[in-house]
Amino acid sequence: RNGNNFKDASKILYAGLALHPLAPSLNEELLSVELDRAELGDTKNEDWEKTIISAGSPKTSRTAMLLGKLSEKTGNVTRAVGFYEKAKQQQPTKDVVIIVDSRIAVLTVLALKK
Secondary structure (H helix, E strand, O other), rough: OOOOOOOOOOOHHHHHHHHHHHHOHHHHHHHHHHHHHHHHOOOOOHHHHHHHHHOOOOOOHHHHHHHHHHHHHOOOOOHHHHHHHHHHOOOOHHHHHHHHHHHHHHHHHHHHHH
């Protein structure tokens, strides 16, 4: 990932998760890579959905936050807010709380504008 080779990083992380499915740090890193790929236009909406589904139920606040961000990319605001709320329930760090509260506020305002 540090070398900006996100596609290979994604493959390696998927392989690592196949061997260690309960490793939250691998899952968090995979979600971070997938977000990077999404922002670069390297993946499609279907890929994001597969990533969200394969992640399962988030076990950490950071994982829930990253799933919320990916859900925003798919346009599923309700699911994103749900993940953000879950992030706040899982002993989040202060930076996660700030990010999550900010995203919830933005999504709420955007929903009111529609």
